[in-house]
Amino acid sequence: MFRMHSKASFRTLGLALLMGGLACPALAQGSEPGPGGDANPLQLALPSASLAAEDEIVISTGETPAEVRDRLAYEIDDVDVTSFAVRGEGATTLRLPTALAPGGHVLRVTELLPDGRVLERGLFDLDVRGARIQQASLIGSVDVELTRRMADHEILDPPERVQLRGAAILTGRASGEDWEARAILPVVFDEHAGMPSSGVLERRDWDLGAFLVEGRRGPLGVRIGHFAPDPPSLILEGFHRRGVSASLDLAAIGSRVTAWSLRAEPITGFREGIGLQDRDRRVSGVTFEGQPVAFPGGVLDLAATFLRGRSGLGGEGVAYDGFRLVESGTAWSARADALFFDSRLRLRGEYARTRFDPFTSIAGTSERDDAWSVLVGVSPFQDAALFGEPFRADLDLEFREVGRLFRSVANPAAPWIATSNRRGWASRGAASPGTSALVGSGTTSTASTSCPGSARISSTGSSAGLPTS
DSSP, rough: OOOOEEEEEESSOOOEEEEEESSOOGGGSSBBBTTSBBBBOOOEEEOSSSOOEEEEEEEEOOTTTTHHHHHHHEEEEEEOGGGGEEEETTEEEEEOOOOOOOOEEEEEEEEEEESSSSEEEEEEEEOOOSSOOOEEEEEEEEEEEEEOOOOOOSSOOOOSEEEEEEEEEEEEEEEOSSSSEEEEEEEETTTTHHHHOSSSSOSSEEOOSEEEEEEEEEEEEEEEEOOOOEEEEESSSOOOOEEEEEEEEGGGGTTTEEEEEEESSSSSSOOOOOOSOGGGGGGEEEEEEHHHEEOEEEEEEEEEEEEEEEESSSSOOOOTEEOOEEEEEEEEEEEEEEEEEEETEEEEEEEEEEEEEOOSSSOOOOOOEEEEEEEEEEESSSEEETTTEEEEEEEEEEEEOOOTTTOOOOHHHHHHSSSSSEEEEEEEEEEEEETOEEEESSSEEEEEEOOOOOOOEEEEEOOOOOOOO
């Protein structure tokens, strides 16, 4: 008996039944002989093109003799659909009375021989998709305020008595078989506000806040709007700006490469568009994160970042002796984060180096320096229980040394030009009995890395301040 088992994905259902060695000659051998002893080789193949829900199912039979073609029977989910087959020269068309529901289905093709035997010619697992857009949602949150001034006394050029203002946040999502998209659009409205427009201050009733539009199809991803590049590091931290990014997932090595370009200073509204027009106020970089190498007995996460850019010094329009004051620089960092003993022990190390020029237009003002950090974390109670509830505790200790002249254009919060190198330590701790979490005092912080095909390394807890010395 000849039996073939394969799998395909469709919006509805489609297959091609080829006989006599039209394609894949190796599959044309192995069918049982007919009643006269002659072999009737069958080949089953699935077309590469998907069909719409309203399309018919066309089965190509090639030059198969009519008497053999008429002996073929078709079942879908153990239901005989042979009566819906319209047999013609070179093709048979299945015209089902109703479309197949999305999900898994089984198609069986058999041959009914004159002597009463039934030969199974093919068996297919089918995944039927009903539409290009499988899921979609739109959520809006609207806040409107209407005010009326009841009285006024001695007000020069009073505004209108009735004023309208409001805000809205629109969140939309859509996804298909191999793609997904998401958008967050905050909108503000004030009919009496003079909002900044392109280059000048003028009245604008509507304006846009910190928006984000992102999409992914297969291994490719795109983001437009306000975001912070991942992963955070000594040279890239707290840098939430407007710009664009494109990423590529390397599933074979469980890694991701991302190229991004962001506005150096925070901006909102329609002003400046995406914000990348001015080369003196733009920061661009490339990041790599993932687990490209096997690590026996644990998990090893690697990350690297390179960036360069320029940022206006002192604010918009600041100049000195006819020169526009611009600070610029380049920076790179490398980090390794490892888990041992079933995630009970964590070791992380990072090294970074920067070249920073506070006055780009003045020669000889650039400075170079470096920074490094080491973290040790323990999670001794992975499978413990407390009062019958699962219990987990984590403790991280980090030591960091930052050079006196270490500064990155993508880490604006870091201090610069200290009298000596800055050294210090930080601690993070958390305990979670059952579903409750006990976190130590301090500022809660979270750092995580997640890539396709990789495990996740994360740390959440309280952070002690990093003193300088």
